[in-house]
Amino acid sequence: MKKYFLYLAFASLFLSFFNSCKQCYSDKTEIVATDTLQIPALDLLTAEIKKDSINPFLYFKRAQLYEANNDFKSAATDMYFALLLDSLRPEFYLYSAELFKKSGEPQRGILLMNKAITTDSMNTTYYVKAAELAYIDTTLKNNYGLALTYLNEAIAKDPQNADIYFYKGTIFKELGDTLKALSSFQTATELNPKFYNAYVQIGLLLKNRKDKNAAKYFDNAIKVSDKPEDALYAKANLLKEEGVAFYDAGKDALSIERLSKAVETFKKVIDLNYKNVEAYMGVGFCYYQMDSLPEAYHYYQLATKVLPTYAGAYFSQGLCAEDLGRKKEAVALYQNCLNIDPSFKRAVEHLKKLQ
Numbered sequence: 236m237k238k239y240f241l242y243l244a245f246a247s248l249f250l251s252f253f254n255s256c257k258q259c260y261s262d263k264t265e266i267v268a269t270d271t272l273q274i275p276a277l278d279l280l281t282a283e284i285k286k287d288s289i290n291p292f293l294y295f296k297r298a299q300l301y302e303a304n305n306d307f308k309s310a311a312t313d314m315y316f317a318l319l320l321d322s323l324r325p326e327f328y329l330y331s332a333e334l335f336k337k338s339g340e341p342q343r344g345i346l347l348m349n350k351a352i353t354t355d356s357m358n359t360t361y362y363v364k365a366a367e368l369a370y371i372d373t374t375l376k377n378n379y380g381l382a383l384t385y386l387n388e389a390i391a392k393d394p395q396n397a398d399i400y401f402y403k404g405t406i407f408k409e410l411g412d413t414l415k416a417l418s419s420f421q422t423a424t425e426l427n428p429k430f431y432n433a434y435v436q437i438g439l440l441l442k443n444r445k446d447k448n449a450a451k452y453f454d455n456a457i458k459v460s461d462k463p464e465d466a467l468y469a470k471a472n473l474l475k476e477e478g479v480a481f482y483d484a485g486k487d488a489l490s491i492e493r494l495s496k497a498v499e500t501f502k503k504v505i506d507l508n509y510k511n512v513e514a515y516m517g518v519g520f521c522y523y524q525m526d527s528l529p530e531a532y533h534y535y536q537l538a539t540k541v542l543p544t545y546a547g548a549y550f551s552q553g554l555c556a557e558d559l560g561r562k563k564e565a566v567a568l569y570q571n572c573l574n575i576d577p578s579f580k581r582a583v584e585h586l587k588k589l590q
Contacts, residue, residue, distance in 0.1 A: 294317040328354075332348055332364050335368070344364070357392055362389035363389055363399060366383070366385035366389070369385065370405075379409065400422040400426065401436075404416045420436045421437065431463065435465050453470040464504055468501070468504045474496045474500060495525075502518060516547070532559065547572070557589065566586060
């Protein structure tokens with residue numbers, strides 16, 4: 236009997252977070268028996284819950300199965316019971332908040348994180364999750380400011396946590412405050428010298444500012460990761476842009492040197508991920524810029540094979556075919572481009588010229 240009254244007391248704390256399941260709360264036995272998806276794994280868990288209805292981990296496990304089948308309402312119902320039975324489990328709070336995020340109800344997730352913080356104010360993951368939910372909820376007034384407030388509270392609890400500074404940097408970047416973003420990302424790398432994503436973000440911000448130090452940060456990212464696809468791609472683009480700038484300035488030797496390095500770096504991206512279509516396009520562009528038309532044609536063709544709906548790849552391949560004197564092929568490629576994107580202006584222009 237004491238346990239029954241204890242459950243009722245806990246219930247009052249969580250009802251506001253799980254309102255969407257109100258209709259389900261009136262009959263606990265019905266909740267336990269419900270399995271409209273007729274999935275064997277769910278049937279097994281439901282049977283276990285019937286035998287041990289006060290085991291919160293069984294509800295937690297079943298919630299994950301419901302989520303895997305996109306039944307967020309049933310998952311939220313089970314997490315209501317999990318938290319009802321054990322209101323101190325961090326994984327229950329965090330998982331429930333993630334459910335609210337996936338079901339498009341971040342504000343309810345924030346409320347739940349506030350409740351979690353009252354149970355353990357030193358657990359910085361609660362603040363970070365609340366910040367994440369505030370960050371994505373554009374309906375909240377000053378949502379970025381609220382997210383930063385949560386992160387600052389987390390830093391006060393754990394000032395050596397590099398991840399929290401990285402999250403702050405992400406928000407400052409979104410706000411357009413480059414200096415604060417750089418400062419936050421830099422602090423993240425100081426606290427964690429192997430923070431790959433922070434190095435990449437610093438490099439991207441410096442690249443946008445035309446700062447020559449950008450390459451150094453891309454190199455740092457490449458050094459600390461086994462699969463630095465993003466860093467290699469960013470560095471390749473930097474080299475490509477430098478090559479084009481040298482070409483425009485009439486410095487052909489420097490242009491070819493940079494473009495050749497860009498090709499080499501783009502190919503490293505492809506080695507890591509052969510489906511990275513933009514890397515093929517980058518190689519094709521650099522070869523085209525260096526008048527290596529057959530090589531450019533080949534990589535643009537590879538891009539169309541990786542992503543057959545990429546209109547720009549057909550157009551670029553068409554340019555190569557046209558320059559190589561293969562006009563009929565060029566016409567067909569421009570037409571392929573326009574079949575995918577009828578508004579592709581340059582393809583229309585080239586097609587008219589050839590016809």
